Amino acid sequence: MKLVLTLTTLALLTLAMGLVLIRALRGPSVKNRILAVNTFGSVTVLWLCVYAFVCGRTDVIDIAMIYALTSFVATIAVLKYVERGDLGAGPEDSR
Amino acid sequence: MSLLEGFGFGIALLGAVVVLLGALGVVRFPDLFTRMHAAGVIDTFGAMLVLFGLCLAAGVSTETARMLLILAFLWVTSPTACHALAKTARAAGQEPHVALPPVPDLEGTHGPTLVPSAPPVTTVGGNEDHRKENRL
Numbered sequence: 001m002k003l004v005l006t007l008t009t010l011a012l013l014t015l016a017m018g019l020v021l022i023r024a025l026r027g028p029s030v031k032n033r034i035l036a037v038n039t040f041g042s043v044t045v046l047w048l049c050v051y052a053f054v055c056g057r058t059d060v061i062d063i064a065m066i067y068a069l070t071s072f073v074a075t076i077a078v079l080k081y082v083e084r085g086d087l088g089a090g091p092e093d094s095r
Numbered sequence: 096m097s098l099l100e101g102f103g104f105g106i107a108l109l110g111a112v113v114v115l116l117g118a119l120g121v122v123r124f125p126d127l128f129t130r131m132h133a134a135g136v137i138d139t140f141g142a143m144l145v146l147f148g149l150c151l152a153a154g155v156s157t158e159t160a161r162m163l164l165i166l167a168f169l170w171v172t173s174p175t176a177c178h179a180l181a182k183t184a185r186a187a188g189q190e191p192h193v194a195l196p197p198v199p200d201l202e203g204t205h206g207p208t209l210v211p212s213a214p215p216v217t218t219v220g221g222n223e224d225h226r227k228e229n230r231l
Contacts, residue, residue, distance in 0.1 A: 001096055001101065002096045002100065002101075002104060005101070005104040005105065005107070005108055006104060006107075008108060008111075009104070009107050009108050009110075009111040009145070012108070012111035012112060012114070012115050013111050013114060013115075015115055015118075016111075016114045016115045016117070016118035016137075017118070019115075019118040019119060019121065019122050020118050020121055020122070022122050023121050023122050023130070029127070031127055031180060031183065031184050031189075032127055032130065034180060035121070035127070035130060035131060035134055035177075035180060036121060036134075038134070038173075038176055038180075039117075039118070039121060039134040039137055039138070042137060042138045042142065042169060042173060043114055043118070043137065045142075045165065045169065046110075046111075046114065046141070046142055046145045046146070049145065049146060049149055049162055049165065050107060050111075050145065050149065052158070053104075053149060053152065053153075058157070058158050058161075061158055061161045061162060061165070062161065064165060065161060065164065065165050065168070068165055068168055068169060068172070069168065072168075072172040072173075072175075072176060075176045076176060076179060079176075079179055079180060079183060082183075083183050083187075
């Protein structure tokens with residue numbers, strides 16, 4: 001019963017990830033694609049947390065935590081680069 | 096599997112349904128800003144249901160603490176990222192998709208406008224301010 005519930009949850013989350021990828025491929029502008037990839041990362045975090053219960057290993061939750069941190073920083077960095085053309089390095093950074 | 100565990104996994108399944116609906120919204124909505132709303136639903140409400148359900152299933156343990164930390168982080172960072180994206184899109188001049196047709200002109204009134212730099216809505220009485228300026 002536990003396996004049925006968790007595997008159904010994983011299947012639904014995988015389907016959601018596939019749908020968001022469609023937006024990442026189709027999105028008429030870069031900002032749509034940034035949004036889609038950020039959402040993909042968040043759903044990946046949830047997927048990993050459920051997977052930790054399927055395979056019984058609790059360290060997978062740590063992977064999910066690290067990925068949540070990394071994906072947020074990556075989204076902000078990509079957004080900054082797309083908006084400004086560079087990553088905002090000041091005059092003191094180029095030495 | 097105890098009742099509490101089953102209940103927890105049921106809530107997590109509900110959360111997965113919410114995430115699926117949000118992803119459907121990201122694909123099907125007509126505009127960037129509406130898609131951002133659907134993505135925000137996934138990141139806050141969907142994540143809450145899934146992670147709270149899993150916390151119920153895990154009981155009192157370190158996994159619960161870790162998942163609550165993940166939830167707190169997702170709740171803080173996802174709206175921030177969405178806001179940054181929306182601010183960038185708005186500053187670049189992208190207008191939200193408006194479904195309503197503009198209100199027809201009634202003696203000089205203008206329809207609903209979303210551009211902040213647009214001229215303000217004039218009163219029904221007319222353009223008396225302009226006449227004052229022309230007078231000296």
